[in-house]
Amino acid sequence: MAAAATPVAVLASRVRGEERQILATFERRGIPVTHVDPRDLPYRADDAVAPWLVVLNREISATRARYAARSLEAAGAVVVNSAAATELCGDKWLSTLALRRAGLPMPRTSLALTPDAALAHIEEFGYPVVIKPLTSSWGKRVALVRERDTAQAVLEHCAALPAPQAHLIYLQEYIDKPGRDLRVIVVGGRPVGAVYRSSAEWRTNVARGAETTVCPLTPALSKLATDAAQAVGAEIAGVDLVETTDSRILVLEVNQGVEFTGFRRAHGDSEEHDVAAAIVDLVLARTEAVNRP
Amino acid sequence: MATACPECEAQIAVPEQILTSELIECPECRSDLEVLTASPLLLAMAPEPEEDWGE
Numbered sequence: 001m002a003a004a005a006t007p008v009a010v011l012a013s014r015v016r017g018e019e020r021q022i023l024a025t026f027e028r029r030g031i032p033v034t035h036v037d038p039r040d041l042p043y044r045a046d047d048a049v050a051p052w053l054v055v056l057n058r059e060i061s062a063t064r065a066r067y068a069a070r071s072l073e074a075a076g077a078v079v080v081n082s083a084a085a086t087e088l089c090g091d092k093w094l095s096t097l098a099l100r101r102a103g104l105p106m107p108r109t110s111l112a113l114t115p116d117a118a119l120a121h122i123e124e125f126g127y128p129v130v131i132k133p134l135t136s137s138w139g140k141r142v143a144l145v146r147e148r149d150t151a152q153a154v155l156e157h158c159a160a161l162p163a164p165q166a167h168l169i170y171l172q173e174y175i176d177k178p179g180r181d182l183r184v185i186v187v188g189g190r191p192v193g194a195v196y197r198s199s200a201e202w203r204t205n206v207a208r209g210a211e212t213t214v215c216p217l218t219p220a221l222s223k224l225a226t227d228a229a230q231a232v233g234a235e236i237a238g239v240d241l242v243e244t245t246d247s248r249i250l251v252l253e254v255n256q257g258v259e260f261t262g263f264r265r266a267h268g269d270s271e272e273h274d275v276a277a278a279i280v281d282l283v284l285a286r287t288e289a290v291n292r293p
Numbered sequence: 294m295a296t297a298c299p300e301c302e303a304q305i306a307v308p309e310q311i312l313t314s315e316l317i318e319c320p321e322c323r324s325d326l327e328v329l330t331a332s333p334l335l336l337a338m339a340p341e342p343e344e345d346w347g348e
Contacts, residue, residue: 012314013314014314014315014327015312015313015314015315015316015328016316020312020315023312035312035313035314037313037314060346060347061343061345061346062345062346062347136345136347137345137346137347137348138346138347138348140347207347207348238348255347255348256348257347257348258348259348
């Protein structure tokens with residue numbers, strides 16, 4: 001790998017609004033930073049010197065994010081989020097196990113290792129049930145199944161997919177939410193803020209067009225979100241939560257490559273809720289820690 | 294800066310601060326475009342999102 005031009009790099013093959021805001025925040029503060037497309041880097045097992053001290057991993061591809069993080073950590077860089085957190089959050093079942101291990105409240109969840117086995121699990125679970133791919137994001141291929149015929153059809157589609165991992169079926173109890181869920185963004189152990197995500201359809205991902213509005217950040221919400229981020233080891237985390245009809249709040253999942261355009265739309269340009277600034281603060285703190293061990 | 298859309302050839306005004314790898318939309322044909330290089334400005338059709346893209 002080439003010699004470092006700057007101590008900090010931002011890794012991203014796509015510059016979305018989030019990356020633009022992060023890079024602009026570095027620039028406004030006069031901090032030199034290198035934007036790197038991870039596809040352009042050589043990853044050599046015998047070249048163990050990373051060109052940067054700290055790498056902010058904003059890669060949009062979960063696979064590339066994972067391998068780039070592992071390689072750069074092996075070469076001595078501090079990667080934020082860490083490779084371990086990226087791997088854990090990139091697999092819904094592994095992150096579920098970590099959240100459960102931390103004793104956090106979640107919907108009932110189970111894993112079937114084949115589509116055939118999943119049908120028996122579903123019958124035991126009862127309907128409606130949610131079937132999720134282990135590794136996808138933005139609500140892609142997440143199915144709400146209300147009866148056996150649909151379950152069979154969805155599972156047949158899963159079985160027909162070529163990737164062996166697609167045959168592992170992640171099942172989750174459907175929570176009859178009030179047309180919305182909650183997203184809390186946690187950076188460096190601090191909740192930066194929360195939003196409601198509302199949609200006419202049952203999936204409430206911003207990537208699917210959900211509307212965001214400010215959600216008051218209560219102490220209970222803050223604690224649940226920071227505990228969830230800590231459980232998966234994510235320093236930058238988008239924690240998805242859902243309210244139940246009996247007023248409990250459950251953790252759905254933790255996203256490590258958090259998008260915050262919808263969050264910003266709701267909170268506006270408030271300094272207190274500036275996610276890009278919080279991320280830059282975290283990266284600078286990590287850089288300082290590396291410089292002064 | 295201005296350049297032609299690689300799909301419909303309409304002239305697109307691009308901000309000076311555009312970054313490599315940034316995504317923009319052609320106001321004429323609504324195509325998603327990717328900035329291959331910011332200097333010199335070179336646009337291409339943005340690739341379809343891959344299965345493992347997300348947050």
